[in-house]
Amino acid sequence: MLKVYRAGALGGIAIGADSAPEMLEGAVWIDVADPLAWEGPLLREATGIELPSRADMVEIEASSRIFREGDASFMTVLLVVGIDSDNPTSVPVSFILTPERLVTVRYSDPQPFRSFAGFCEKSGVPGTPFEILTRLLDNIVDRTADILERMATEIDSLNGTVFALRTPSGRRLSTDDLTIILRRIGQVNFVLNKVHDSLQTLMRMSSFLAVPSREPELRQEKQIREELKSVARDIASLDQNASYLSANVGFLLDAALGRISIEQNAIIKIFSVGAVVFLPPTLVASIYGMNFTYMPELEWKLGYAWAIGLMVLAAVVPYLWFKRKGWL
Incomplete structure (x- = not known):
């Protein structure tokens, strides 16, 4: 689905297959979710931007994820989705930034995008693509912080379970209890690894944007530049927190294995x-x-x-x- 957002408008406008390229003119943000076959040619004709394929977005080389072509900066990051389900995973999201507009390409529906779309419907679309990018990054950082807080709560719960003498019902930990504990530890570690990968891509993206000569418009927008610096600091802080939680998970795994040996x-x-x-x-x-x-x-x-x-x-x-x- 292709949605067009214009500065000051309340929400976006969905574009259909029979729409003319002129429908994309004046858009400050073009959000492309699960691109269809006709959306790439339409966007290319209207803006000259070639949408990256899904295969391009999952490339692991840094040069394939972050690069510049003409006046367009292509940046691909990983976002953690499905945290409320039994199958959390990370998905690639591409940001294509030009002086006129921001184009986002995604094959999923991350919560930060839903939140920001809701904000635009209530308060209006920000006036520049740089403001939109900054707000999206803020939402992504907030969501990542929420995920880490949830994992920290789960680790505290596991800590109490592993070191408890008995279960709440008063019986000793059974084989099933210990199996569940190991599965929970593995799930937390899996999510933390995904968060770490996501933060690494976000750090590369923020470093790319922080280069003074990268975006001439950023040199003129002091407030946006300061906000990007704040986002970069938040990302670095979250990465340290994720590393700390990963160390705690390693300790819990050792403790759980020791508890299993004691029970045996x-x-x-x-x-x-x-x-x-x-x-x-x-x-x-x-x-x-x-x-x-x-x-x-x-x-x-x-x-x-x-x-x-x-x-x-x-x-x-x-x-x-x-x-x-x-x-x-």
């Missing part, structure tokens, strides 16, 4: 105690279960009680001895 040792300990308690009585019972003709105890009236008492004593004495030594 506890199970083995139970079997060991059972062996200690029942092995000596079994020995006594085996002796008196022998089918020899001459056994003195067979003629005793208290022979049965003697055997039972001996088995109990054989079980209790080793248990008390091990308990006193602290082995149990």
